[in-house]
Every structure is written in C-alpha cells, then in structure tokens.
Amino acid sequence: MDELLVPQANTVAHPPGRTRLEAMEQGPQGHRSWDEELRSRGYRVTPQRQLVLEAVARLNHATPEEIAACVQQTAKGVNISTIYRTLELLDSLGLVAHTHLNHGAPTYHLATEAAHVHLVCQNCGKIDEASQEEVAPLTKVLDDQHGFETNVAHLTVFGLCNDCRSKHSA
Amino acid sequence: MDELLVPQANTVAHPPGRTRLEAMEQGPQGHRSWDEELRSRGYRVTPQRQLVLEAVARLNHATPEEIAACVQQTAKGVNISTIYRTLELLDSLGLVAHTHLNHGAPTYHLATEAAHVHLVCQNCGKIDEASQEEVAPLTKVLDDQHGFETNVAHLTVFGLCNDCRSKHSA
DNA sequence: TTACGTGCAAAGTCTTTGCAACCAT
DNA sequence: ATGGTTGCAAAGACTTTGCACGTAA
Numbered sequence: 173m174d175e176l177l178v179p180q181a182n183t184v185a186h187p188p189g190r191t192r193l194e195a196m197e198q199g200p201q202g203h204r205s206w207d208e209e210l211r212s213r214g215y216r217v218t219p220q221r222q223l224v225l226e227a228v229a230r231l232n233h234a235t236p237e238e239i240a241a242c243v244q245q246t247a248k249g250v251n252i253s254t255i256y257r258t259l260e261l262l263d264s265l266g267l268v269a270h271t272h273l274n275h276g277a278p279t280y281h282l283a284t285e286a287a288h289v290h291l292v293c294q295n296c297g298k299i300d301e302a303s304q305e306e307v308a309p310l311t312k313v314l315d316d317q318h319g320f321e322t323n324v325a326h327l328t329v330f331g332l333c334n335d336c337r338s339k340h341s342a
Numbered sequence: 343m344d345e346l347l348v349p350q351a352n353t354v355a356h357p358p359g360r361t362r363l364e365a366m367e368q369g370p371q372g373h374r375s376w377d378e379e380l381r382s383r384g385y386r387v388t389p390q391r392q393l394v395l396e397a398v399a400r401l402n403h404a405t406p407e408e409i410a411a412c413v414q415q416t417a418k419g420v421n422i423s424t425i426y427r428t429l430e431l432l433d434s435l436g437l438v439a440h441t442h443l444n445h446g447a448p449t450y451h452l453a454t455e456a457a458h459v460h461l462v463c464q465n466c467g468k469i470d471e472a473s474q475e476e477v478a479p480l481t482k483v484l485d486d487q488h489g490f491e492t493n494v495a496h497l498t499v500f501g502l503c504n505d506c507r508s509k510h511s512a
Numbered sequence: 513t514t515a516c517g518t519g520c521a522a523a524g525t526c527t528t529t530g531c532a533a534c535c536a537t
Numbered sequence: 538a539t540g541g542t543t544g545c546a547a548a549g550a551c552t553t554t555g556c557a558c559g560t561a562a
Contacts (some may be wrong), residue, residue, distance in 0.1 A: 291490050309479035319504030320461050326500040334489030421544050
C-alpha cells in the first residue's frame with residue numbers, strides 16, 4: 173500500500189478535536205468500537221476502511237464519489253473500487269447506512285446517527301432532516317391501515333424547502 | 343419506421359376491453375386527451391408514444407426496461423433510447439410520473455392516478471399504495487416544523503409488508 | 513505464514529447523445 | 538415541405554469484477 177500517505181500504524185492519526193467517528197468508539201452495536209466490530213467478524217482493520225468511515229462521518233449524506241474525494245485528500249492512492257467495496261461492507265455490518273436521494277447515486281451516513289428522515293428539496297437540492305418522532309403519525313397510519321412496518325431510516329421525502337417555497341411564491 | 347408492426351394510422355388499434363389509457367381520453371390536465379395534450383404543445387403523436395403510454399398504464403410502476411419489453415411485444419423495432427426519450431417527454435408534460443424505488447431504477451406510472459404514496463417491501467419487493475389522505479398527518483408536521491412542502495406524488499416508504507412481517511416473526 | 517484486502521484495468525449496467533433517415537402535420 | 542422523431546451506434550456515468558501483489562493478524 174505504497175500510495176497511502178498516512179501513518180502505517182493500525183489506526184490513522186486523528187486530526188485534533190473530537191470527531192464523529194471518535195464518538196463512535198463506544199460503538200453502535202451495543203458497545204463495540206467500529207474496529208472491534210470488524211475484527212470480531214473476521215474482517216481486517218485497514219487504513220482504507222478507517223478513512224472511509226471517517227469520511228462518511230465527516231461528510232454526512234455523501235455519495236461514493238464524494239467520499240472517494242474526501243478519502244483521497246488524505247491518501248490519494250485509495251482506489252474508487254475500494255470505496256465501493258468498503259461502503260458495501262460497512263453497510264452490511266450496520267456501521268453505515270445509505271438512502272437513495274434524487275439522482276440515483278446513494279448517499280451514506282453513519283448508522284450511529286439517530287434514525288431520521290431526509291427532506292430533499294427538489295429545487296435547490298438541500299437536505300434537511302426530521303426526527304423519528306415527527307413521522308410517528310405516518311408510521312402508525314401505515315401500520316394500522318396496511319400492516320406495513322416502516323423503515324424510518326430509509327425514508328426520504330421530496331418537496332420544497334422553506335427557502336425555495338418563499339422564492340417560488342415571489 | 344419500417345420496424346413498427348402495428349397499423350400505420352395516427353393511433354394504434356386498441357385491444358378489446360377498456361384500458362386504463364382509454365380512461366385517460368378525457369385527459370388529466372383538465373380535459374384534454376393525451377394526444378391533444380401533445381399536439382397542443384407542438385409535439386407529434388406517434389405510435390411509439392402511444393405504445394409507451396399504454397405500457398405505463400398497463401404495467402404500473404414499471405422501469406424503462408420493463409416498459410421497453412412491453413412495447414416491443416407489440417412493435418419489436420422500438421428502440422430503448424426512444425423509450426427513455428418518450429418517458430422523459432411524457433414526464434415533463436405531466437402525463438406520467440416516476441418515483442425512485444429500491445435499486446435506483448425509476449419506475450413510471452400514469453399521472454392520472456390520484457397522488458399516492460408507494461409502500462415498498464424491502465423483503466419481497468411488493469409495492470403497495472397509500473392514499474394522500476393517509477399521509478396528511480406527516481405533511482402537516484413537516485410543514486409546521488420545517489416549513490417543508492411535501493411532494494406527495496414522489497413519496498416512497500420502505501419497510502416490511504404485512505406478509506413478510508408475519509413470516510419474519512415466524 | 514496465510515488468506516484477506518487493495519490497486520489496477522477491464523467489463524457491466526443503465527442512460528444519454530449525435531446523426532442521417534423518416535414521417536406527422 | 539419541413540422540422541420534430543426515430544433507430545442505430547457510440548459515448549458517458551456509475552458500479553462491479555478478476556487478478557496479482559501487498560499486508561493485517
């Protein structure tokens with residue numbers, strides 16, 4: 173892995189300040205840190221995987237390409253196919269989650285974040301979030317009327333954000 | 343258009359029985375039929391466009407490829423790029439609408455259908471629908487709390503359908 | 513040491529575009 | 538007739554895969 177321009181230790185040095193990733197050290201799946209989660213399932217902990225996880229944590233709602241760009245700022249040799257493979261792995265492990273927004277490119281975010289709903293503005297593309305509680309009335313209706321169990325984490329609502337709404341009426 | 347195996351008249355003959363498309367004859371945009379809608383905006387009425395519209399009406403929630411397969415059963419010479427171009431046109435005219443379901447492939451349906459929400463089962467892929475009224479509580483909350491104007495027609499909810507839910511607990 | 517993970521390049525899938533021929537009006 | 542439409546083929550965007558080398562454990 174000659175191309176990696178980061179320290180060759182088990183874990184890459186963190187930038188100063190507390191990152192979202194560090195906040196994960198206590199782990200999402202109960203209380204395992206992300207690297208223990210990998211190792212305990214027989215996967216290896218690599219700088220690439222850490223960098224991808226950090227990028228997901230830092231960018232929030234980023235596409236694979238955006239994540240690649242972010243990772244490559246630190247380690248420019250990381251290949252895009254590694255990004256895809258890593259995202260798939262982290263997703264299957266429940267460390268990250270993804271949703272399909274507008275275009276078709278999925279966006280990834282940390283699974284530790286509270287389940288939330290994405291509000292995508294179809295005019296400016298801005299992404300807002302709503303809490304799980306706010307959509308409780310919806311999930312209840314769907315349960316009662318259709319016996320449907322909503323996956324809140326995957327819920328995306330399209331429409332017009334506050335700003336674009338005002339401009340529109342103007 | 344040698345490849346078209348359908349009558350070369352302005353409109354392709356309808357199969358016996360009342361189709362969803364025929365029900366559109368009175369038109370969605372007030373009271374124009376779909377072909378008047380096209381002509382009045384300077385677009386031409388072609389057999390391809392009719393076939394695509396019929397396929398969308400018949401399949402409901404079909405991907406471009408599925409629509410192409412359906413169209414090609416009748417007229418095997420219709421090219422996939424024509425399908426894409428036609429869907430884009432019909433979409434921009436408000437004759438059809440699309441939503442992004444699971445994978446990323448958009449699915450199309452007639453815009454005449456009452457605005458509805460798609461309930462996608464992440465286990466079996468089944469697509470159910472909920473009415474606009476059922477999601478009113480959600481849109482109200484998003485409006486009140488975020489000033490967000492929900493586009494109900496584009497709303498898709500992922501989760502587990504009634505059947506898969508039962509099987510899961512078993 | 514062992515076999516998992518990565519970089520690289522090539523192939524795949526889905527969609528778009530340029531262009532000449534064609535046809536709806 | 539005449540300009541919007543289509544089929545075809547090639548190009549694009551995004552993602553996946555095969556393989557040999559490198560590396561975490």
